[in-house]
Amino acid sequence: MTITGAIVLYAVIWFMTLLTIFPIGYVSQEEAGEVAPGRPLGALSGRRFKRMRLHATVISTLLWAVVCGIIMYSGLTMESIDWTRRWRE
Numbered sequence: 005m006t007i008t009g010a011i012v013l014y015a016v017i018w019f020m021t022l023l024t025i026f027p028i029g030y031v032s033q034e035e036a037g038e039v040a041p042g043r044p045l046g047a048l049s050g051r052r053f054k055r056m057r058l059h060a061t062v063i064s065t066l067l068w069a070v071v072c073g074i075i076m077y078s079g080l081t082m083e084s085i086d087w088t089r090r091w092r093e
Contacts, residue, residue, distance in 0.1 A: 005075050014068045021067065022060040 032053055034045035
């Protein structure tokens with residue numbers, strides 16, 4: 005795996021993790037009682053989003069390490085998982 009591939013893999017895992025944990029414990033600004041001027045009442049509370057990014061970073065780093073370990077040390081390649089290749093040849 006190249007450095008660029010590892011960075012792209014981390015970015016994809018991070019955004020997928022963030023979007024997965026986004027609705028967990030959702031608190032709107034109206035429910036929190038701190039509506040910022042110019043924002044809709046249903047917007048996410050600011051302090052919650054900072055904590056959510058931290059959780060996404062920790063979880064995605066662990067997932068990324070597992071996936072990188074599997075890719076680098078198991079000999080897994082695109083050719084080994086491309087099961088449709090035999091029909092294309």
